Amino acid sequence: MAKPIKETPILRGKEAEYFFTKVQKNETKKVSEKEYKRAVSIFEKVKEKNKRLF
Numbered sequence: 001m002a003k004p005i006k007e008t009p010i011l012r013g014k015e016a017e018y019f020f021t022k023v024q025k026n027e028t029k030k031v032s033e034k035e036y037k038r039a040v041s042i043f044e045k046v047k048e049k050n051k052r053l054f
Contacts, residue, residue, distance in 0.1 A: 011019050031039075
């Protein structure tokens, strides 16, 4: 039997500020073409091995 999912905690104060700062910095961060192609390649390999799931 599955365990119940706990509620997601609400961030307040310094934790919330830290989280939103990290999110904002990450929104403008771009992935290089090389990294993107590598990630897509890995995904395609996983997808090929697990055809039933996709």
